[in-house]
Amino acid sequence: MNILIFSLILLAGAYVAGLLGSLTGLGGGVILIPLLTLVFHVDIRYAIGVALLASIANSSGAATAYIKEGITNIRLGMFLEIATTAGAVGGALLAIFTPVNTIAILLGVVLIFSAAMTIRKKHEHAEQTGSKLSHLLKLNSSYPTPNGEVSYRLKNVAGGFGIMLIAGVLSGLLGIGSGSLKVLAMDSTMRIPFKVSTTTSNFMIGVTAAASAVVYLQRGYIDPGMAFPVVLGVLGGAFTGARLLTFINARTLRIIFSVAITFVALEMIYNGFNHQF
């Protein structure tokens, strides 16, 4: 295969990954790494490097629209980024000492968890009593809904911060946005309405991914020959996905896809145990 054909196939694959990632809310990176390693037989370290780039592009590209709508809670994002960036740097350091097969197994486990999270029941209720810390850190806010502005308050800030630290470590170690863990921290722990937690999580992913990507770039994980088709493909796919979402109901797709990704994850875990990475 020559470089031209390889780049075009990679571009198409990244486009599909971006499309599915945006339709299902999983994000491009989570799909990209199995695609690169299992289909293209790329070393998982190269896959992690470019997947981080895809996460940054996705997050930054989508954030504009959400910020415009006024849903993103920027203070909350900033505060939690302390945890995710610190975790991400730690995770990127940890990656040096972690065997590649262990990373593949971990990634499989996170994939299954993410798949389960996409079909969970969503928390839409806006809490009216917040914790003391949420008030102190000025995290309580409001967001627009079809029925007007709804204000919400946060609970268990420390617990959410702790989960964010783990999300950051996983993001740095595996090269994914770990959006599902971020949403878990905000949705289930801090009791933030679903729309706010999804958009704020997306807003944070770019900064979290950049914190570990600067380490990976210097370590030589990011190859230009793969970087350009992947970044362009994922961005194009995510853009199409965002447009399609207004026409189609993604619920069925989400369930089918969650099952599919579970099988992919099992293959990653299986290969990891058999030392095939």
Add this chain to the structure above:
Amino acid sequence: MNVFKKILGDRDIELLIGKQLRTGVVTASCIALLGGIFYLAQQGAASVPDYSQFKGEGAEYTSFRGIFHGVATGSPTEFIQLGVLVLLATPILRILFSLLAFALEKDRLYVFITTLVLGIILFSMFGGLKI
């Protein structure tokens, strides 16, 4: 009235941050696209490097110096890496914008929080983490 004014100012800054993020991504993609086209025109017929074995990239792709040197000599792969640098800089620049925004609002707590996040990222950039 005062509260209203404060919210309006807040929103302006948020919108600016949103725009900056998009501009960064668009710029990075354009650079990567241009570099990619040149790369394919120059080396498209060559066979694919063996990506199944991790060798790690050399200094030409991993350091400021290497990348800028390559761009200056017109090498397409370093040009793609320049796009990567712009992409990486986009969220970092966003933090700087937020810092400025919180400083203008005289929100000391968030100036501190934002500086902390920026510090962590700069530490990972320059902290000698390359092992």
